[in-house]
Each structure stands twice: as structure tokens, then as C-alpha cells.
Amino acid sequence: MINQLYGTSLSLLTDLYQLTMAYGYWKAGKAEQESVFNLYFRKHPFQGGFTIACGLNSVIDYLREFRFSEEDLAYVGSLTGSDGEHLFEPGFTDYLRNLEFQCSIDAIPEGTVVFPNEPLLRIQGPILQCQLLETPLLNLVNFQSLIATKAARMRLVAGEDSLLEFGLRRAQGPDGGVTASRAAYIGGFDATSNVLAGKLYGIPVRGTHAHSWVMSFESELEAFETYARFMPNNVTLLVDTYDSLVGVRHAITVGNQLKERGYQLGAIRLDSGDLAYLSIEARKMLDEAGFEKTGIVASNDLDEYIMDSLKIQGAKINIWGIGTKLVTAYDQPALGGVYKLAAIKNESGEWDYTLKLSEQAIKISTPGIQQVRRFKDAKGFVADMIFNIETPLAGKSTMIDPYDFTKNKSFPASSEYEDLLVPIFEKGMLTYTLPDIHETRKRVNSQLSHFYKGIKRFVNPHTYPVGLEKGLFDLKTELVLRLRGDGHLPEA
Numbered sequence: 001m002i003n004q005l006y007g008t009s010l011s012l013l014t015d016l017y018q019l020t021m022a023y024g025y026w027k028a029g030k031a032e033q034e035s036v037f038n039l040y041f042r043k044h045p046f047q048g049g050f051t052i053a054c055g056l057n058s059v060i061d062y063l064r065e066f067r068f069s070e071e072d073l074a075y076v077g078s079l080t081g082s083d084g085e086h087l088f089e090p091g092f093t094d095y096l097r098n099l100e101f102q103c104s105i106d107a108i109p110e111g112t113v114v115f116p117n118e119p120l121l122r123i124q125g126p127i128l129q130c131q132l133l134e135t136p137l138l139n140l141v142n143f144q145s146l147i148a149t150k151a152a153r154m155r156l157v158a159g160e161d162s163l164l165e166f167g168l169r170r171a172q173g174p175d176g177g178v179t180a181s182r183a184a185y186i187g188g189f190d191a192t193s194n195v196l197a198g199k200l201y202g203i204p205v206r207g208t209h210a211h212s213w214v215m216s217f218e219s220e221l222e223a224f225e226t227y228a229r230f231m232p233n234n235v236t237l238l239v240d241t242y243d244s245l246v247g248v249r250h251a252i253t254v255g256n257q258l259k260e261r262g263y264q265l266g267a268i269r270l271d272s273g274d275l276a277y278l279s280i281e282a283r284k285m286l287d288e289a290g291f292e293k294t295g296i297v298a299s300n301d302l303d304e305y306i307m308d309s310l311k312i313q314g315a316k317i318n319i320w321g322i323g324t325k326l327v328t329a330y331d332q333p334a335l336g337g338v339y340k341l342a343a344i345k346n347e348s349g350e351w352d353y354t355l356k357l358s359e360q361a362i363k364i365s366t367p368g369i370q371q372v373r374r375f376k377d378a379k380g381f382v383a384d385m386i387f388n389i390e391t392p393l394a395g396k397s398t399m400i401d402p403y404d405f406t407k408n409k410s411f412p413a414s415s416e417y418e419d420l421l422v423p424i425f426e427k428g429m430l431t432y433t434l435p436d437i438h439e440t441r442k443r444v445n446s447q448l449s450h451f452y453k454g455i456k457r458f459v460n461p462h463t464y465p466v467g468l469e470k471g472l473f474d475l476k477t478e479l480v481l482r483l484r485g486d487g488h489l490p491e492a
């Protein structure tokens with residue numbers, strides 16, 4: 001899909017440093033060295049208590065087409081360094097020409113509720129290949145997870161109301177618009193105004209009309225009548241061009257004409273002014289005129305906080321049209337997902353575990369070939385434990401808070417759980433059946449219903465427990481202590 005949007009190979013959708021490192025690995029004879037990287041984020045967006053994983057299907061689409069075209073190779077071959085000489089020898093472009101994707105990927109399916117430090121994707125394979133994927137994988141997962149999370153927050157406020165995504169005009173370019181529409185749908189929106197996203201992803205498309213339609217006629221009534229005459233099965237009338245409540249009266253007039261023709265006035269749309277007051281007044285007018293089923297759409301710079309406030313004020317809005325604040329994730333425009341090397345195989349064929357140090361505990365990466373175990377009880381999900389699949393778990397599992405070793409939880413062997421990462425690619429072969437987008441959307445809703453409601457509030461949300469399995473915690477601690485020694489890893 002993503003390749004389709006651009007009609008070109010996207011293998012160069014990466015940072016130059018991935019190519020220079022790939023070249024270095026190749027020159028140093030390390031290109032095929034088996035390695036494991038984890039893609040994860042460190043903090044929920046929007047100061048929230050949960051994140052929705054999204055973007056995996058785009059990653060799969062991207063990797064299915066992963067190869068360097070002759071044009072790509074010619075470009076790579078033409079790149080020069082600071083001395084004006086070529087950066088890469090021709091042998092390297094030949095290597096890239098023959099490169100076949102051989103990585104294994106395990107990932108948390110789209111639509112799953114996820115938490116900081118959990119690997120959303122685990123990539124294992126030749127280090128050169130894993131390295132090249134860092135940037136595109138982060139690009140695909142960070143943005144879509146951000147937007148799906150924003151959309152899910154809006155869905156929590158909207159309850160059973162309809163949510164329409166109207167963001168394309170304010171989106172960050174064409175792909176920003178199209179992928180935001182996809183992620184917004186997965187996060188819980190019902191439809192988009194973005195026709196290309198509808199075509200590419202099978203998302204329902206919906207829309208009303210703009211002020212220009214009304215302004216182009218002599219009168220608002222004539223504009224409404226004309227619209228209803230030609231599109232009687234899709235009538236939502238924007239009533240605020242001149243005076244919203246006069247507009248509602250005109251909409252009712254047209255609604256009566258539609259009734260005579262056997263059609264219905266679908267909805268009216270309010271796009272300015274006090275949306276609480278106007279929706280309450282409009283609801284009264286519509287009900288009194290026998291249009292109880294006619295909906296009320298509100299739009300105008302809405303976000304989850306204004307929606308919440310409008311609900312508290314008793315607004316009679318049942319359809320929300322939301323653009324800018326959703327598709328640009330206005331209050332936090334990026335999710336800080338990262339991609340870190342967690343293990344590399346040595347000459348004896350054993351894993352050497354790796355870790356990035358930092359003065360900030362939150363930035364110290366976690367080693368290991370990681371999996372996430374989500375424990376459940378009768379009420380729902382209770383805690384997530386990140387563990388190293390190379391260390392078999394026997395009997396009781398104990399997990400430790402990575403930022404406070406005095407906090408721990410134990411789960412008996414009989415505990416119910418689910419392991420979140422599932423196999424996607426096995427040595428380059430796709431083994432996963434991609435779920436349909438509508439199923440993924442339902443998954444978000446069903447996942448959220450299994451979590452304690454405190455994680456879903458906007459202000460000071462409850463922190464869901466996520467810990468490192470004791471063996472992994474000990475491995476990480478030992479590595480940190482060794483690395484903090486003299487900067488070199490001494491013999492174990």
C-alpha cells in the first residue's frame with residue numbers, strides 16, 4: 001500500500017547513516033552477523049496511560065517489496081563524501097542488488113494496547129539488514145501508533161457517537177494524511193473524508209459540504225434545497241454560514257421536502273460558535289419539528305478535551321468531525337519510539353547481550369531476545385512482564401520494576417497469560433496472516449475493555465505495571481555495572 005502510494009521502490013526511505021553503517025559492516029566482514037534489535041517507546045504520548053500499537057501492516061507491505069531497484073543502486077553508487085570521492089565501492093552496490101530480505105520478525109499485532117519498554121517489533125537477522133530497517137520501521141510505527149492512540153482517546157470520550165476524520169487538509173503531506181486516516185480508523189473512528197484512504201484501505205468515506213456551497217447561492221435555503229435535490233440520500237447540511245439557528249430552520253424546511261420525497265434529513269452540521277448551546281437549541285428545534293432521528297454533527301478544532309467538556313455541558317452532538325488536532329497529534333506531534341541492538345551472536349554461535357548506557361535510567365536499553373507476557377485474572381489484564389526467551393521460565397515468574405528494584409510482583413506457574421509478540425516473518429518469509437482492518441479496529445475496543453479504567457483517564461492516569469523478568473533484570477543490571485566499569489566489557 002505504502003509503495004503503491006508513491007509508485008516507487010522505498011528501499012531508500014532510510015537515513016544515510018544506515019547505508020554507511022551497512023557499508024562498514026560489509027567491509028568489516030560483519031554483514032551477516034546475526035543480531036537482534038527491539039523497537040519500543042519509552043513514554044506514552046499525550047501524558048496518557050496507554051498506547052495503541054499500529055503500523056505493523058504497513059511494515060509488512062514495505063518489507064514484501066524490500067529490494068533495491070537499479071535506479072536506487074545508481075543513486076547510492078553516485079553518493080560522495082567530503083573529499084568528493086564516492087562513498088561506496090561498486091562491490092557494495094552489487095551486494096545490495098543481490099540482497100534478499102532474510103530477517104525474522106516477531107511483533108505485537110496492530111490494535112493491541114501497549115506500554116513503555118515493550119518491544120512492539122523484534123527483528124532478528126544479518127546485522128546489515130536489521131540496521132537498514134531501523135529508520136523505515138520507526139517511521140511506519142511511530143506515527144501510526146501516535147495517531148491510533150489519539151483516535152482511541154477520542155473514542156473513549158465519544159462513547160457510541162459517530163466519529164468522522166476530516167484531517168487531510170491539515171495533515172503533514174500526502175502520506176501523513178493517508179496513514180493518519182488509516183490509524184484514526186483503527187483507533188476507533190467510523191469513517192474518513194479522505195477518499196484515497198478509503199480506496200486504499202477500505203475505510204468508509206463520509207462527508208457533508210463546505211460554506212462555499214452555501215455562499216455560491218443567492219440564499220442559504222436555495223443552497224440547501226439544491227443540495228437535497230441532487231443528493232437526497234446523503235444530506236447533512238452545514239447550518240452556520242450566516243446564523244446557525246436560522247440555518248437549522250432552513251434545514252427543517254428542506255427536511256420536510258425530503259420527507260415528501262421519501263428521504264430523510266440525515267444531519268445538520270455546526271462548525272462555529274458555542275457548540276454546547278447551539279447543539280442543545282438545534283436538538284430542540286429538530287425534535288419539535290419531528291426530526292428526532294436527524295443527527296447533529298459538530299466540527300471546529302475539536303479534540304478529546306473539548307469533546308469531554310462539551311459532553312459535561314450537555315451538548316446534543318452525536319457525530320463529531322475532527323481534523324487538525326487528530327491527524328497532526330497537535331499536543332504531541334511525535335511518538336519517541338526507538339530501535340536498539342539487544343543481542344549479537346559471537347564466533348562461538350552464542351548471544352552476546354548488548355545495552356546502551358545513559359545517565360537517565362529511562363534511556364538505558366534492555367538486552368535480550370525479548371517477549372512480553374501479559375498476565376490476566378478474572379477482571380482483565382493485570383501486568384506485563386518482559387522476558388528473554390533464551391532463558392526458560394520455570395514455575396513462578398517474578399518481575400521487577402526497571403526503575404525501582406524494590407517493587408516486584410510474582411505470578412504462580414498456573415497464572416493465565418498471553419505472549420504478545422507473534423511470528424510475522426521467518427527468515428524473510430511472511431508467515432503471518434494479515435488481519436482485516438475492520439477486525440483490527442474492533443481489537444482496540446476489546447483490548448481497552450480489559451484494562452483497569454484508571455489507565456484510560458486523561459489526568460494523572462494510573463501506571464499499568466510493566467516489569468522485567470528477574471533473570472532479565474539481573475542480566476541488565478550486571479551489564480550496566482560491567483559497562484560502567486572502565487567502558488569496556490571485561491571477560492565475564
Ligand SMILES: Nc1ncnc2c1ncn2[C@@H]1O[C@H](COP(=O)(O)OP(=O)(O)OP(=O)(O)O)[C@@H](O)[C@H]1O
Nearest residue numbers: 271272273274275276277300301302306309310313
Ligand atoms: N461550549 C463550548 N465549550 C468549549 N469549547 C467550545 C465550545 N464551543 C466551541 N468550542 C471550541 O472553542 C474553540 C473556538 O471557538 P470560537 O467560538 O471561539 O471560534 P469560532 O466559532 O471558530 O469563531 P467564528 O464564529 O468566528 O468561526 C473551538 O475549538 C471550538 O471547538
Ligand SMILES: O=P(O)(O)OC[C@H]1O[C@H](OP(=O)(O)OP(=O)(O)O)[C@H](O)[C@@H]1O
Nearest residue numbers: 166271299300301302321322323324325
Ligand atoms: O477543525 P478541524 O478539526 O481541522 O476539522 C476540519 C475543519 O475543516 C473545515 O473547515 P476549515 O477549517 O477548512 O475552515 P473554517 O475554519 O473556516 O471552517 C471544517 O469546516 C472543519 O471545521
Ligand SMILES: O=C(O)c1cccnc1
Nearest residue numbers: 166193206207208209321
Ligand atoms: O465533509 C466535511 O464536512 C468535511 C470534510 C473535510 C473537512 N471538513 C469538513
